[in-house]
Structures are given as structure tokens and as C-alpha cells.
Amino acid sequence: MKSAALCAQLLLSLFAPSLFAADWSYAVRPGDTLSEIAHHYLKHPGDWARLQVLNEVKDPRRLTPGEKLRIPVDWLRQGAAMATAIHVRGDVVRVLAGAEQPLRAGDRLSVGEELRTGADSNASLRFFDGSRLLIAANSRITLARMKQYGNTGMADTAIRLHEGKLDSRVSRQQSPAARYRIESQALNLGVRGTEFRFGVAPNGPAHAEVLSGRVLAAGARGGAVVGLDAGYGTVSRADGGPSSARALAPPPRLAGLPDRVEHLPLRFSWAAGEGITRWRAQVFSEASDDILLLDDTFTEPSAKWPDLPDGRYRLRVHAVADDGLEGRNAEHVFVLAARPEAPLALAPAEGRAIRAQSVMLRWARPQGVSGFRLQLADSPKFDPLLVDESELSDVEYPVQVHEGEYYWRLASIADDGRQGPFSLAHRFSHVPPPSSPALEEPALEDDALQLRWPAGEPGQTFRLQLSPDAGFSSVLVNEQLSAPIFRLEREFLGRSVFVRVQTIDSDGVVGPYSAPQQIEVPSSLPAWPLLFVPLILAL
Known part of the structure; x- marks a missing residue:
């Protein structure tokens, strides 16, 4: 009691x-x-x-x-206090007496002004006593009361949150006259020196989470008072008072996230807590919690953003319950160093098998880049290096390879000589061309001489050539065949011809011809069975 x-x-x-x-x-x-x-x-x-x-x-x-x-x-002397916009991102407007204008960093704000943030926008305010307020995207507030007590540093501040989310860091108040309050249609908060979050859903409940210090919460229509210590929160609807204090969800575990990020888009993943289905992830400038750059809610334990300038940042993640109550924060500091961006690899295609021993590596030229660094290795760890060229100005480079897998990567060099991060590793392989087929002895079938050789791999075809000389200076037959068989027509009766065959892979890569073999074709068909063996001569 x-x-x-x-x-x-x-x-x-x-x-x-x-x-x-x-x-x-x-x-x-x-x-x-x-x-x-x-x-x-x-x-x-x-x-x-x-x-x-x-x-x-x-x-x-x-x-x-x-x-x-x-x-x-x-x-004490009393007077109207002012607030100052210390950071503004995106579409934020101030409204006073019905007149709208964009909010800019450095603007001074007076009591009665309304602030609205658009999608992917936010603003940070500093009050007379040093307290800070971060207004998240899609929010609307009114500066309902801002009074200062002369030169004492004390202030009496009240903010009306119509919808959206706020993060407050309230300076320690030493006197009962100093007050900081946030009001909404469902929940009112009173504090003296604390850090907390407050959110109001459109036509829905309000929720508050205390991160440090202590907050007193009451329904907008009075009723029960709930004391919230650090690590606790409450949810309230307009037609009822605040719920009893609830422990906030524990912070996600961010162990294992990289300290240095070199590639975009920006991606982070963390372990999913039991029963958690939503997370809020934010990126702040490491220099100040007033500078919020990215802020989104995700239904998977991961965050992805397309772009961010190079710099030092703080990732902040917490769980979000089904009723909107947000959990305790986990933070991770990282450095983004993705510029100048690595060139886009053009050739060879990723994972391609190449028959030629000479391979031309090609890439695009990003804007503002004067040179490139190229590394080639036969290991994905790039140790040892087969090629390490750091002063390339062209966008192609020939390399000699042998059978096996190869990995290559590129980095851009800016005009000021600064090298950017390497690209992800690209892979290709060198495989020998298809082997030449071995001709079998000719066979007499259906009163014709049939030439055969072993079937190849799926998708392979063959090219057969007949010539009157072993050098194939002139070609009598030049046919591409889908099956490993060729029928020697009657026009070759009584003639001596040379035959050779090559394999063609499904990707168009051509293997070497088999060694030419000579066939002495008899002048009459009945004699063919007697001439099978002596008529094939390997040269």
C-alpha cells in the first residue's frame, strides 16, 4: 500500500x-x-x-x-523554452498555426508546434535541459509544453505523441519542478532522468519500454499507476489502463557479426530467440545516438539494406512482441569500407569450364576508378597467389592455365591511389578438350561398309572427314554426326581414302582429330569381308 x-x-x-x-x-x-x-x-x-x-x-x-x-x-524566473533540431533525415515537416515547412537541422522549435516524419525519415531534438528525443519514421507529435526556470537549467517539458515511435534520453532531474512527460490517447508517462521508448499504433495500443532509470505510467483516463524499472515495459489501450509491468524480451545475440563490412548490400544475421517472430534493426552513426540512418522491422532474424556511405556505425537490434512491446537492445559496432567498389566481372562466366590454356579475364570499369588490382589462385583462400597485379589500367588480362580450378578477384584503385575491397571470388576451371575417338574396324552391314567408334558423353557430336591424302589437303567428306557411325557410299569403291574423326562437346568445344587411318576400298562388295583386316592401316 x-x-x-x-x-x-x-x-x-x-x-x-x-x-x-x-x-x-x-x-x-x-x-x-x-x-x-x-x-x-x-x-x-x-x-x-x-x-x-x-x-x-x-x-x-x-x-x-x-x-x-x-x-x-x-x-524563480520562468519563461518559454525552445527545442533544437540536431539531426533531420528524409521528409520531416513542422506545422505551426496550420503552416507547414520542412524541418532542418539547427531549426529552433517553440511550444505548440507539430512535427511529422515521413517514411524512412526521422528527426532528433534537444531540449533546454539537455534531454534528447528521437522521432522515428511515420510519427506525429506536438510540443505541448516547454517551460524553463530561468538560468537554473530546469525545464518542464510535455510531448504529445499522436502516432508513431519515440526514443527518449531524459537528463537527470534534481528538483520536483523539473518534469518530462509524454502523453498519448492511451498512455501517459512521467520521468526524471531515464532512457525509454514509447510507441502508439494508429487506432491501437500504446507501449513503453524502459531501458534505464524508472518511469511511471498511467492510462490517459487515469486509473492505476504502474512503475516501470529498467528492463520492463507496459502496453495500454485507450479504453483501459496500462498492463502490469512485463519483462522485456532479452537482447538478440550478435556474436559473430563482422567488425568490417566490405560489400553491399549491407547484410546482418543473428540467432532467433525462442518464440520471437519480429525484430527491429537500426543503424546509428557511431558518433551519436541522435543520428539514426536505417530503421526497419524484419520477420526473419536478419537485416538487409541496399546502401550506406562508408564509415563507422552502430547496429542496434531488439525483438518485437505480437502486441508491439519491444525488447532490450543488442548492439554491434562495425566499419563499412565498400568503396571504391570492386569491378563487375564479365568473363569468363562464373563456374565455366574452359578448354583453352590461354584465358582472357575481363571486367567492367566503375566510374572514378583509375586502376585495378587482380589476383589469381588455384585455391579459394588465395594462398599461394599465381598472379598478383596491382597496377593494371586496362579492363582485361590474359592468363595461362592448366587443368584444374582457378579463383580470381578484383579491387578498384581510386584516383587518389586508395584501393577498395576485393570482390567476392570468381571461379572457373580448365578441362582438357574431348579426346579423339578411336576408330573400330569397319563392318559390312546391309551391303555397305560401316565405320564406327565409341559413343561419347551425353550431348557430344562428331565430325568425320574423308580425304584422298593423309594430310587432308582436300576433303571428300566433311560431316557432323550425332551418332558414332558413318556409312561409306558406293562412290568410294576401288579407291584408297583416309579417315579421321573429332569430338564436339555440347558447349561447342572441339577436340583434336584422331590420327588418320587409310582404307583400301575393294572394287566389288563381295570382296569386302576378305579385306577388313588388311585394309586398315594406322599411320
Whole structure:
């Protein structure tokens, strides 16, 4: 009961400041006087006498350094505070009194302004007290209250989230007068120094997740107060109060992700947690959490983005529950060094088997590139290297190869001499051309002489040539055959001819001719069976 009463009292102090007047504590500095302090901080500088009475100060001109003075918040000078846009990405507009204009980094924002972010857009704001607000894509907020207490550094800030998602990092508030609140149609949050996320779905529930510190949550229509510590969250609908505190899903395990990425598109994968079906992945500049560059939700435990400039970044990933409650963050710092991009390999085709011993490697020329580096190896680890040329200016390079597999890769060299990353390895192989078929002894079938040789591999064809001389200076027959057989016609009766055959692969690669063999063709068919053996002479 005491805990609930304390939460209720604290919530009232956050959302109803007029009910809880408080004192601000000022630490005296060397040389301070009450009149100077009053002139610097109070609405009415003449109230220094009241300040003297309240703090029982004997000499208003001689204060002890380090002494704490009580100053009622109601006495402090108050005024309208401003917010500053410190980072803007994509389509973000500000609306005041119905007038729209694009939001730019450095713009100053006043109370009452509305901000809208489009798809793939976001903005980061800094408030008077140093608190930060990151407005995600497809969000709409109103700066409902921004008040500052003179030169104290204290601020009273209220933001209305109509739809979308926010990430807040709230500066530590030392006085009850300093407040930071986010309101929505379903859920209101009050905080003093914390880091949390807040989201409102269109016509749906609101959800809040606390990453550090403590947050008090209440329904927009009042009701129960829920205290949320770090690692807990709540979900609330407009027609009901916040759910009891729920533990956030644990952070995904990002172990094994590369520290250096050299190829685009950008890809990351992680282990899927039990029961998790959605993840939110974001990429920030390593220099600042205010600079959000990529932000998407994925239904597989992986993220993919087409492009990003070279630089140092922080990947942030967390699970997303079915009701929208988002889990604890996992982060991984990486360097993207993908430029200048490696050339596109043109030839030989990936994985192609090549018969020729001389192979011409060819590639495209990216813009802004003055040269290339080429490496060739017979191992995918590129150790040892058979070729390592680092000063190539042309887009082709001949290499001599022997039977086996080969791997090659390319890197671009920019005009300033800077070498980019190597491409992924490309592979080709050298295989010997098809062997020449061995002619069998001719056979007499259907009163004709048939020449045969062993069948080849699937898809292979054959070329047969007949010539009157062993040098094949003139060719009597030149035929491409789909089967390993040829019928010698009657026109060759009584003649001496030479025959040779070659194999042609399905990809058009031609093997060597067989050694020429001589056939003495008898002048009459009945004599053929008697002349089979002596008529074939291997030269």
C-alpha cells in the first residue's frame, strides 16, 4: 500500500506540478551575494530580502561557498523554452498555426508546434535541459509544453505523441519542478532522468519500454499507476489502463557479426530467440545516438539494406512482441569500407569450364576508378597467389592455365591511389578438350561398309572427314554426326581414302582429330569381308 501511495504521489508531482510546490537548492559560489543571486534567478530581484529570511542568512553580502540556499520554485524566473533540431533525415515537416515547412537541422522549435516524419525519415531534438528525443519514421507529435526556470537549467517539458515511435534520453532531474512527460490517447508517462521508448499504433495500443532509470505510467483516463524499472515495459489501450509491468524480451545475440563490412548490400544475421517472430534493426552513426540512418522491422532474424556511405556505425537490434512491446537492445559496432567498389566481372562466366590454356579475364570499369588490382589462385583462400597485379589500367588480362580450378578477384584503385575491397571470388576451371575417338574396324552391314567408334558423353557430336591424302589437303567428306557411325557410299569403291574423326562437346568445344587411318576400298562388295583386316592401316 505504501509503495502504491508513493507512486501515486510521484505521478501527481510529474503531471500536476501546481499541486507540489518545491524548493530549488542553490550551492553558493565564491563572491556570491543574495542580491546578485536574486537578480540572476528570481522573478522579482527585490525578493532577496525574503530569501535572506527564509534561509536565516545573517549577512547577505557574505555567503559561505558551498552553502545550500533554499529557493522556492514559485519565486524563480520562468519563461518559454525552445527545442533544437540536431539531426533531420528524409521528409520531416513542422506545422505551426496550420503552416507547414520542412524541418532542418539547427531549426529552433517553440511550444505548440507539430512535427511529422515521413517514411524512412526521422528527426532528433534537444531540449533546454539537455534531454534528447528521437522521432522515428511515420510519427506525429506536438510540443505541448516547454517551460524553463530561468538560468537554473530546469525545464518542464510535455510531448504529445499522436502516432508513431519515440526514443527518449531524459537528463537527470534534481528538483520536483523539473518534469518530462509524454502523453498519448492511451498512455501517459512521467520521468526524471531515464532512457525509454514509447510507441502508439494508429487506432491501437500504446507501449513503453524502459531501458534505464524508472518511469511511471498511467492510462490517459487515469486509473492505476504502474512503475516501470529498467528492463520492463507496459502496453495500454485507450479504453483501459496500462498492463502490469512485463519483462522485456532479452537482447538478440550478435556474436559473430563482422567488425568490417566490405560489400553491399549491407547484410546482418543473428540467432532467433525462442518464440520471437519480429525484430527491429537500426543503424546509428557511431558518433551519436541522435543520428539514426536505417530503421526497419524484419520477420526473419536478419537485416538487409541496399546502401550506406562508408564509415563507422552502430547496429542496434531488439525483438518485437505480437502486441508491439519491444525488447532490450543488442548492439554491434562495425566499419563499412565498400568503396571504391570492386569491378563487375564479365568473363569468363562464373563456374565455366574452359578448354583453352590461354584465358582472357575481363571486367567492367566503375566510374572514378583509375586502376585495378587482380589476383589469381588455384585455391579459394588465395594462398599461394599465381598472379598478383596491382597496377593494371586496362579492363582485361590474359592468363595461362592448366587443368584444374582457378579463383580470381578484383579491387578498384581510386584516383587518389586508395584501393577498395576485393570482390567476392570468381571461379572457373580448365578441362582438357574431348579426346579423339578411336576408330573400330569397319563392318559390312546391309551391303555397305560401316565405320564406327565409341559413343561419347551425353550431348557430344562428331565430325568425320574423308580425304584422298593423309594430310587432308582436300576433303571428300566433311560431316557432323550425332551418332558414332558413318556409312561409306558406293562412290568410294576401288579407291584408297583416309579417315579421321573429332569430338564436339555440347558447349561447342572441339577436340583434336584422331590420327588418320587409310582404307583400301575393294572394287566389288563381295570382296569386302576378305579385306577388313588388311585394309586398315594406322599411320
